[in-house]
Amino acid sequence: MDYEYCLDCTNDSTHYILYMIEIFLNAPIELRVIIVGTPIVFILLAYLGISGTNEAIDFQNRLWRDEQWRKKNK
Numbered sequence: 001m002d003y004e005y006c007l008d009c010t011n012d013s014t015h016y017i018l019y020m021i022e023i024f025l026n027a028p029i030e031l032r033v034i035i036v037g038t039p040i041v042f043i044l045l046a047y048l049g050i051s052g053t054n055e056a057i058d059f060q061n062r063l064w065r066d067e068q069w070r071k072k073n074k
Contacts, residue, residue, distance in 0.1 A: 024032065 024035070
């Protein structure tokens with residue numbers, strides 16, 4: 001498939017998408033791993049960061065409530 005032909009298809013972007021898929025499939029394996037792995041790793045790190053922050057906040061809240069309870073029941 002010719003690249004100039006894909007650019008001439010302004011009404012139908014299917015050829016352009018197929019051309020980009022062909023470029024991706026012909027790329028070296030290292031580049032494909034980076035392209036596919038980066039979004040997966042970013043989403044995983046974001047999830048773990050948010051859940052870890054929530055757990056740290058909950059832990060500090062439990063410590064504060066426990067301290068207040070001990071002060072109240074002395």
